[in-house]
Amino acid sequence: MDEGYSSLPGLRVQRLSYRDISSLCSVADEVGWSFSPERMKTFLQSGCFWGHYANNGAVSSAAVFPLGEELSAIGLVMVKPEYHRQGLGKSLVQLCLENMGAPAALLVATEMGAPLYSKSGFTTINDVQRWIFSDTSSSSVVNTAHLEDTYSDYVFEPLCVHHIPSLEALDYQFTGIRRHRILDAMTYRDDGNSLSGGPNRPNLASGVSGIVGLERGSRMFAGFTLVNQSTQQIQIGPVIASSDDLAIQLLHHTVRLMKDLAGTAHPPFRVDVLAHHRSYTKLLEAEGWKLQKISPLMLYGSWNADLYSNHVYGLIDPAFG
Structure with missing residues (x-):
């Protein structure tokens, strides 16, 4: 997917940055996670974020964190509840896999997200x-x-x-x-x-x-x-x-x-x-x-x-x- 790609009417996929900290924290709150703006800034400094964007800000996200030539981590995969079951999370995970610059990726899954990651080629290697x-x-x-x-x-x-x-x-x-x-x-x-x-x-x-x-x-x-x-x-x-x-x-x-x-x-x-x-x-x-x-701690590749x-x-x- 290229920046600006629209998978649903009214939404577009784009890179996220500091200007999106407030909307990312809002998405996290709605899915039951909680991050301070300072913590979200640390995440943004550490990796590359994509998300689906509506007029009022990001409604989803996923991030790739480089860990060297052999491995990346994928995290912060989250979608506002009103946009669930529309394929947003799956499309962002695929975008991360295509752009991670390494042959393998680690991911800590939620109970709800684990089946999605399994379908994308992840296997469970441990538990957290x-x-x-x-x-x-x-x-x-x-x-x-x-x-x-x-x-x-x-x-x-x-x-x-x-x-x-x-x-x-x-x-x-x-x-x-x-x-x-x-x-x-x-x-x-x-x-x-x-x-x-x-x-x-x-x-x-x-x-x-x-x-x-x-x-x-x-x-x-x-x-x-x-x-x-x-x-x-x-x-x-x-x-x-x-x-x-x-x-x-x-x-x-x-x-x-x-x-x-x-x-x-x-x-x-x-x-x-x-x-x-x-x-x-x-x-x-x-x-x-x-x-x-x-x-579950899951591995791709x-x-x-x-x-x-x-x-x-x-x-x-x-x-x-």
């Missing part, structure tokens, strides 16, 4: 579990004190801007995919108006938080978390680590950091975990986290997900695969 920690009492910090001695060789520090290049290098080492564009959009302050941002952005974005785990002697990176906070939840992701115990320790320090920053008045914590990390999810359950939702699956203990966001 959404875990919630909602106890707001100051005394109920995730109890992983029994792990402190195990990881005495590591130190944990709040994220600083000088950590980001090493963080991105570790992310590539542990996942095998190039997510620097997404991580840049999440972490660096963008004071410009272009979707690509500028080459020199020395400050952290407002509100960005996270924890880095460093080897005590060498100061080499061992793992990290990033945090996106909204009025409704504190989303922890990604969580990148070499083992279950290190991952839960990073999560512990992240929860403690955010509680220290927010006090007792904060929304629930959320982390999206690949389901095959069974020992890790048992630790989450033991620490008071509750399983809220399970969504062929891609070896072993490295990604071994070290990703929390997704950045289901939109990014």
Whole structure:
């Protein structure tokens, strides 16, 4: 489909940009998702969006997020309820597949969307579990004190801007995919108006938080978390680590950091975990986290997900695969 293609009377397909943030947030609200304008701007900075456009703005969307030469992610596939069952979502997914510039694509599906993606050639390779920690009492910090001695060789520090290049290098080492564009959009302050941002952005974005785990002697990176906070939840992701115990320790320090920053008045914590990390999810359950939702992780084409699956203990966001 070319820009300006009209699949239904009164609608046209076109690239979406910053000017569409308000209408994209409105579509997300109507389908039961909720994104702040700042979060939607991060999505737009990280990928390429298409949508069906009516006179009053976008009524649908889908996005491609480049992850290197071998893989892309497809996400933010959403259609206003009054336009359901008219093929809008299917046509946008096909448009993404035709323009993604890679032979394979990851996608986290909804229960309703999974049959559509299967018909488009996607297969389920894993499940994504959404875990919630909602106890707001100051005394109920995730109890992983029994792990402190195990990881005495590591130190944990709040994220600083000088950590980001090493963080991105570790992310590539542990996942095998190039997510620097997404991580840049999440972490660096963008004071410009272009979707690509500028080459020199020395400050952290407002509100960005996270924890880095460093080897005590060498100061080499061992793992990290990033945090996106909204009025409704504190989303922890990604969580990148070499083992279950290190991952839960990073999560512990992240929860403690955010509680220290927010006090007792904060929304629930959320982390999206690949389901095959069974020992890790048992630790989450033991620490008071509750399983809220399970969504299929689907793959189009062929891609070896072993490295990604071994070290990703929390997704950045289901939109990014």
